[in-house]
Amino acid sequence: MSQSESDPPAIELAGVVKRFGAVTAVNGLDLTVPAGICLGLLGPNGAGKSTTMRMLTGQARPDAGDIRVLGYRVPAESKHARALMGVVPQLDNLDTELTARENLSVFARLYRVPGVERRVAVDAALALGQLVDRADTKVDELSGGMRRRLLIARGLVHRPRLVLLDEPTVGLDPQVRQELWGLIDRLRRDGTTVLMSTHYIEEAERLADAVAVMSAGRVIAQGSPADLLAGHAGRSAVEYNGPPDRLSEIERIAAAAGMPTRRTGPSVSVLRAEEMPPSVAAALGPGTPRPANLEDVFVTLTGEFVA
C-alpha cells in the first residue's frame, strides 16, 4: 500500500521507559517513524532494540511514556494495531510439520484475510519470498535462507502497512543476507513502512532511508545516513597503519590539531579528513584515504565497535 509524507507517522514513541528489575532497558526513548520509509534502528547488543520492538507489538508493557502505532495507543489498543502490522521475529518459529504454503495459509486465517482472497494473498506472499517453486515443500526440508524468506513472507501475508523486522539477517551467510536485502528493498519501494532493528551497520546503510542510533535505551542521533555522516563524521577519513607506538603518535598529533580519530582494528582513522590542514597531513605522514561511513558515525557516538 502506497503512503505519502502527509500521512500521520506510522510509529511515535515519547518518553518511553521499560525496566526489568534493576536494569533499565529503555530509558526515555523518543522516536518517530514517518509513514512509507524504512527506518533502521541501529545499536549495539543490549541497547534496547528488541525491547522497543516488543513494546510496539504489545508483548511488553512500558513503565512510562506514550506509544502510538498506526494511530492506535499501545498497549491499550494493540489489537487494532497488530491487525495492520506485520511482525517478523528474530527467531524462526515456523511450523516445521507444515509446507511453506500451509504456514502462510494459517497466518492468513489468523490475520482474518477473507476466505476468497486468501489464496491470492498466499500466492503473493510466496512470490515475494521467492518461494513459488517450494510452496509445497515442508519447512524442515527448506534451507536456512528459504526459511528466513518464509518467515518474512508470513509477516506480510495480510499486506500490512507497517512491518517490524527484528535483526532480519543476524547469523546468516552473506549470500542469504543479500537475498533478504533485496526482499526488504522491494517492500520499501512498494511504500510499506519498515522498522528494522539491526546491529549490522552495512544493513542500515544499504536499506534505511533514516537511521536512529540507539545506545543505553535511548536514541542518541537520528537522520538519513547522509545527514548522520555530515553531522558526525564528515565526508572522508584517512587510515593509518603501523605498530602501537605509531598509532598512539597519530592519535596525539590529530588530537592536538582538534581532529577526531577512532581505532579501526589495527589502524587509526582520522575523521573529517577534508578539513585537515596541510601541516597536520605532513606531520601524520602517508595514510590511506577513504570515504566516511556509518561505522565512523556509530563509533564516534557510542564508542562501541559493531561487526
Ligand SMILES: Nc1ncnc2c1ncn2[C@@H]1O[C@H](COP(=O)(O)OP(=O)(O)OP(=O)(O)O)[C@@H](O)[C@H]1O
Ligand atoms: N525479559 C528481560 N528480563 C531482564 N532483562 C532483560 C529482559 N529483556 C531485556 N533485558 C535487558 O534489557 C537490556 C536491553 O535488551 P534488548 O534485548 O532490548 O537489547 P537489544 O538492543 O535488542 O540487544 P540484542 O541485539 O542483544 O538483542 C539488556 O541489558 C537486557 O539484558
